[in-house]
Amino acid sequence: MFEFPQINKSSVKNDVLSGLTVALALVPEAVAFAFVAGVEPMIGLYAAFMVGLVTAIFGGRPGMISGATGAMAVVMVALVSEHGVQYLFAAVLLAGLLQVLFGTFHLGKFIRMVPHSVMIGFVNGLAIIIFLAQLGQFKVKDAAGNLTWLQGEAMYIMLGLIALTMAIIHFLPKLTNAVPSTLVAILVVTLLVYFVPALDTRTVLDFLQSMTGDENATIAGTLPTFALPAVPFTLETLQIILPYSLILAAVGLIESLLTLTVVDEMTGTRGRPNKECVAQGASNMINGVFGGMGGCAMIGQSMININSGGRGRLSGITAALALLAFILFASGLIEIVPLAALVGVMFIVVLGTFEWASFKMMRNVPVKDAFVIVLVSAVTVVTDLAIAVFVGVIVSALVFAWEHARHIHAKVDQNKEKTEKSYSINGPLFFGSVSNFLELFDVQNDPRHVVVDFAESRVADHSAIEAISVLNERYVKEGKKLHIRHLSKDCRKLLHKAGVLVEMNVIEDPSYAVASDKLG
Structure with missing residues (x-):
């Protein structure tokens, strides 16, 4: 590199x-x-x-x-x-x-x-x-x-x-x-x-x-x-x-x-x-x-x-x-x-x-990185540095979002009595991945109790909250109950503020570390 x-x-x-x-x-x-x-x-x-x-x-x-x-x-x-x-x-x-x-x-x-x-x-x-x-x-x-x-x-x-x-x-x-x-x-x-x-x-x-x-x-x-x-x-x-x-x-x-x-x-x-x-x-x-x-x-x-x-x-x-x-x-x-x-x-x-x-x-890096290198170099020369950096960061972020939007998937498990079904989500849930997230669930054929496990995922933004709200409404219409497990404290606050009424397992929820300003 x-x-x-x-x-x-x-x-x-x-x-x-x-x-x-x-x-x-x-x-x-x-x-x-x-x-x-x-x-x-x-x-x-x-x-x-x-x-x-x-x-x-x-x-x-x-x-x-x-x-x-x-x-x-x-x-x-x-x-x-x-x-x-x-x-x-x-x-x-x-x-x-x-x-x-x-x-x-x-x-x-x-x-x-x-x-x-x-x-x-x-x-x-x-x-x-x-x-x-x-x-x-x-x-x-x-x-x-x-x-x-x-x-x-x-x-x-x-x-x-x-x-x-x-x-x-x-x-x-x-x-x-x-x-x-x-x-x-x-x-x-x-x-x-x-x-x-x-x-x-x-x-x-x-x-x-x-x-x-x-x-x-x-x-x-x-x-x-x-x-x-x-x-x-x-x-x-x-x-x-x-x-x-x-x-x-x-x-x-x-x-x-x-x-x-x-x-x-x-x-x-x-x-x-x-x-x-x-x-x-x-x-x-x-x-x-x-x-x-x-x-x-x-x-x-x-x-x-x-x-x-x-x-x-x-x-x-x-x-x-x-x-x-x-x-x-x-x-x-x-x-x-x-x-x-x-x-x-x-x-x-x-x-x-x-x-x-x-x-x-x-020849060795992903095409997106090669494109960003050329793009930032060209914009720096044609316009100015600030615009070039903003353009480079935005393009890189959009490419990142597009790639990670396709990475969300779920491991599905169901108990023997077929009364409860578990979806273990893997990948970030954000504006780019909400459509793929909603497609993971079989609302009509799922049992009465459905568990969504976020241990390997993260609710990242308001679009993700809306997706959970939409999913909850779909199950409610079918007379079924949606349960959420392993959701971080800040994500739970976001859901509560948005008024999303979903049962959550608080005991197993993780906490996330945040970057410190000390090295700044």
Whole structure:
């Protein structure tokens, strides 16, 4: 079955060096997502710093990297264009509050309901999205302002530097693990381009100036400052931002909790979903009052961190503080980093994130699971992550219900005097199986007393209660008595509330355990 690679424990050196590597990759991502959302680059950089720092310190998954993300940025576009950036800050603030409430009420455990096939589709879909996002770096604006593909020597230099970056990342660990190969690759390619004028290729500064259309654009900035969103605190404002806040909160939590699960598998440890929800919510609330666009976990940067040796909270803290240091003191150094080096890093992330074994798996797993993997991957690419996960879970649930609806059957036994007949039900009784359940009984030919034994079954929902009620009415019409045995306490309560008058054997009824919130 699908398994993530297992990674060993952390060390201070690895965490610090890995954090520096992640910080370098965060810069162009944060700038790009800021433009997707329709806000200034510094708003994206501030968000990457604040979300990354708060979740690294207080989050439930050490080693996981958070920042400004494309999944949330696409939700913000309409709000910013229609109402302005101040309404975005208010929406992010409210979204953060909703996420804190989500974690406070221990709802993070529901991530366990996401099927494994949906998880595979999630990582495959995100790998494709990360790959497609990098293709934009192969385009430049022509004289008319239109984006066109690189041509000739520029394209060859770009491809060559990407290949060199990927080769260093792949082969250096075979020689030494003293430093993260990703960091070495970025430094080598940057120095090569800086000292070899013939290797004329686009840098982070070129990217920023191309995005802004401003030749004086820079990532240099100051510390974010506190300011409440400049919006009227009225019911009308709430009506405007609430729909966006709900979507932002949902998208952020889904991407974070699924990324948390992936990192759990890779590190062989267990994160705390509810704690992550609260930390992410707090970070977004801080963003709302310090001028950031908010964010959530980033699977691409998390993979860079894990693959570079980052395991502890120090890696995320280092990444956030290094990003702030770049903004305040070292913008000139970051601006000369070639885009080719960062694209090469992300291509390695794509190769490591995509579950290539899923192609082979298609021949071995049930058709329904293969279909869900492909469906979730496709929907993730075409729409967004939240919709893809919802679709995957719903389809998986419907398939599960359809399959288990056919699994209900009964073992029939009758006493020698033929005065009592027993039906031992096997399989869950729920909306999908009620028709098959009712067909198990021979009401007209059964004796006066009929016993239905639920020791190997479970009354799951209101449709099941209605089915028992209908069955009881059928026997009553025939002048016969229906008895129920081995029914759990909660199921008996449901029957009583529904007013189903059926004799029940209470002494032999079992009790069912319930999942605990302690591990959340």
